[in-house]
Amino acid sequence: MPNRLAAETSPYLLQHADNPVDWYPWGEAALARARREDKPILLSIGYSACHWCHVMAHECFEDPDVAALMNRHFVNIKVDREERPDLDHIYQAAHQLLAGRGGGWPLTVFLTPQQTPFFAGTYFPRTPRHGLPAFAQVLESVARAWAERRADLSAHGDAVRAALAEIDPAAGGTLPADDGLVAAALGDWARAFDAVWGGFSPAPKFPRAPELAFLLGHETHREMALFTLRKMAEGGLADQIGGGFFRYAVDAQWAIPHFEKMLSDNGLLLACYADAWAYTADPLFARAAEGIVGWLGREMRAPEGGFHAALDADSEGEEGRFYTFTREEVVAALTADEARVALPHFGFDRPPNFEGARWHPVVAEPVAMLAARLGMPPEVAAAGIEAARTKLFALRARRARPAVDDKILSAWNALAVEGLARAGRLLARPEWVAEALRVTDALRATVWRDGRLLALHPKGARCQMATLDDHAFLLAALIELMQAEFRPADLVWAQALADALIDHFEDREAGGFFFTAHDHEPLIHRPKPGYDQATPAGNARAVQSLLRLGRILGEARYLQAAERALACFAGAIATQPMAYPGLLAALDELRHPPRIVILRGPAAGFAPWLAKLATRPGRDIVLALANGLDLPAALAKPECDSVTAWVCQGETCRPPLHSPDALA
Numbered sequence: 001m002p003n004r005l006a007a008e009t010s011p012y013l014l015q016h017a018d019n020p021v022d023w024y025p026w027g028e029a030a031l032a033r034a035r036r037e038d039k040p041i042l043l044s045i046g047y048s049a050c051h052w053c054h055v056m057a058h059e060c061f062e063d064p065d066v067a068a069l070m071n072r073h074f075v076n077i078k079v080d081r082e083e084r085p086d087l088d089h090i091y092q093a094a095h096q097l098l099a100g101r102g103g104g105w106p107l108t109v110f111l112t113p114q115q116t117p118f119f120a121g122t123y124f125p126r127t128p129r130h131g132l133p134a135f136a137q138v139l140e141s142v143a144r145a146w147a148e149r150r151a152d153l154s155a156h157g158d159a160v161r162a163a164l165a166e167i168d169p170a171a172g173g174t175l176p177a178d179d180g181l182v183a184a185a186l187g188d189w190a191r192a193f194d195a196v197w198g199g200f201s202p203a204p205k206f207p208r209a210p211e212l213a214f215l216l217g218h219e220t221h222r223e224m225a226l227f228t229l230r231k232m233a234e235g236g237l238a239d240q241i242g243g244g245f246f247r248y249a250v251d252a253q254w255a256i257p258h259f260e261k262m263l264s265d266n267g268l269l270l271a272c273y274a275d276a277w278a279y280t281a282d283p284l285f286a287r288a289a290e291g292i293v294g295w296l297g298r299e300m301r302a303p304e305g306g307f308h309a310a311l312d313a314d315s316e317g318e319e320g321r322f323y324t325f326t327r328e329e330v331v332a333a334l335t336a337d338e339a340r341v342a343l344p345h346f347g348f349d350r351p352p353n354f355e356g357a358r359w360h361p362v363v364a365e366p367v368a369m370l371a372a373r374l375g376m377p378p379e380v381a382a383a384g385i386e387a388a389r390t391k392l393f394a395l396r397a398r399r400a401r402p403a404v405d406d407k408i409l410s411a412w413n414a415l416a417v418e419g420l421a422r423a424g425r426l427l428a429r430p431e432w433v434a435e436a437l438r439v440t441d442a443l444r445a446t447v448w449r450d451g452r453l454l455a456l457h458p459k460g461a462r463c464q465m466a467t468l469d470d471h472a473f474l475l476a477a478l479i480e481l482m483q484a485e486f487r488p489a490d491l492v493w494a495q496a497l498a499d500a501l502i503d504h505f506e507d508r509e510a511g512g513f514f515f516t517a518h519d520h521e522p523l524i525h526r527p528k529p530g531y532d533q534a535t536p537a538g539n540a541r542a543v544q545s546l547l548r549l550g551r552i553l554g555e556a557r558y559l560q561a562a563e564r565a566l567a568c569f570a571g572a573i574a575t576q577p578m579a580y581p582g583l584l585a586a587l588d589e590l591r592h593p594p595r596i597v598i599l600r601g602p603a604a605g606f607a608p609w610l611a612k613l614a615t616r617p618g619r620d621i622v623l624a625l626a627n628g629l630d631l632p633a634a635l636a637k638p639e640c641d642s643v644t645a646w647v648c649q650g651e652t653c654r655p656p657l658h659s660p661d662a663l664a
């Protein structure tokens with residue numbers, strides 16, 4: 001019989017609706033039962049595209065004997081981390097404190113009825129292996145400890161609560177007087193850089209887009225980011241056949257990924273590859289951006305107007321089954337001429353690189369090298385590779401497809417809008433900007449209600465109120481979108497979001513922004529995240545966006561809130577600058593404000609001006625304001641018969657300019 005999760009809408013929770021486990025969604029019914037029966041809570045957090053979440057579900061949660069232990073001793077709660085990032089923030093931090101190492105998914109945490117964690121782990125197998133105990137052993141040990149050593153567990157939990165309270169930065173920070181923190185971070189990245197394969201860590205390797213974006217903005221260290229982006233685009237982290245990027249690579253060479261594809265990663269990487277192309281004009285970067293946009297439009301578009309959240313890593317019960325090939329099926333699909341160039345290009349002429357039996361395509365031999373070795377024109381080799389790519393795409397399209405997590409998340413859609421708007425502007429692709437506008441309008445129509453933001457498109461689900469990330473990412477996206485195509489309604493919405501950030505999330509005593517709103521459900525901890533992970537920290541994006549919007553509008557309230565947040569985090573940044581690329585970028589902008597370029601005149605005349613500016617993808621804020629728009633006073637430059645430009649910094653504007661070359 002289906003359990004309580006059958007009434008949910010989250011694809012991840014529905015995956016567990018037929019488990020023999022007596023699952024509850026997070027809510028008062030489960031928490032009240034734990035208090036009433038004085039039972040510990042078993043909290044399991046994951047997401048639908050997570051391979052190891054599937055493994056633990058098949059091994060443990062579908063097993064009647066394991067389920068019987070869970071049901072006998074615990075109140076079992078299943079959480080989709082993308083629906084409830086607030087809970088994930090808290091209990092990932094608790095895992096770090098309890099286990100002494102980073103967490104991940106699935107996250108397995110045991111709580112008191114008062115929600116205090118006292119034991120945590122991640123994946124546990126059905127039977128002991130890889131140095132891990134069987135999950136049944138864990139369940140029995142925790143149940144026995146709860147019955148026999150309750151006081152010890154309570155004391156342990158109280159210590160965790162106290163430690164959680166110490167994680168966030170204290171009040172009274174002071175902003176640095178120079179650029180020393182930025183210089184220190186750049187030095188740390190240079191020392192950590194993998195000069196052979198790119199990236200800044202051993203395997204597993206994550207894209208770490210916030211770091212790449214920060215480094216792209218610093219000419220002295222930009223080549224580290226460009227080199228990393230090249231290696232990622234040529235490796236198996238990129239889907240060489242269908243476009244887009246997987247979540248991370250399990251090896252140092254970026255060859256073999258965990259095969260889930262996330263909207264968030266791809267939105268962030270789209271902006272990075274657009275900047276990389278603008279700095280270098282390297283076609284590899286343009287192709288990577290085109291691959292992301294093609295994948296978004298083909299596989300991630302939702303009927304409701306936004307983008308879906310993710311694609312599963314697994315299909316037909318195997319990770320990577322959809323994306324990998326045997327050599328025999330490749331050879332059978334291609335002509336002899338196509339095979340001659342495609343096999344060495346994608347690495348099919350080498351030993352299998354996936355589990356000793358299949359091939360995951362990488363760029364093993366670039367087109368120019370391949371053409372030179374084979375003695376053929378590069379364009380002939382490239383045409384053969386493209387023909388082979390088309391046929392391999394058609395071949396895998398006939399397979400069972402990975403499942404789609406069809407949630408429409410506000411924060412992740414905002415990252416996609418920002419990437420599309422930036423890439424559309426820098427690569428002169430107006431259809432990409434149009435896609436960003438379409439998604440923005442869909443979000444405004446569905447997740448913005450009576451001056452408050454929802455975390456995801458409701459689609460019959462409970463209306464989860466938005467977090468800091470939702471507000472900050474969407475505000476950043478609107479500021480980027482206004483530079484690609486200015487619409488007064490987007491500026492109005494940006495101001496409303498900025499006001500909501502300050503009114504509902506700011507720590508009015510210490511500065512900075514809480515992850516949850518002031519009227520959010522009370523939890524055991526209220527995080528104030530500042531360090532970047534796979535996605536930027538909400539505080540970092542909030543500060544950057546408030547600084548930019550404050551300068552665009554001359555609004556002191558926004559600038560002051562941003563400065564208070566930076567002061568709050570100054571001490572934390574000083575202890576580990578590399579962990580805070582987003583806040584470092586904001587600090588950099590505070591000390592070295594971007595120029596604001598305002599174009600005014602007939603909309604039909606903007607194109608040559610914007611083309612000149614597209615070769616300068618730095619921090620300058622560019623707003624093309626057509627005659628006839630209703631504008632706030634700070635932007636209301638005189639209307640002009642022909643396009644005129646003003647370059648402003650701080651409260652000072654240079655004399656108007658009348659040609660694109662003069663502006664450049």
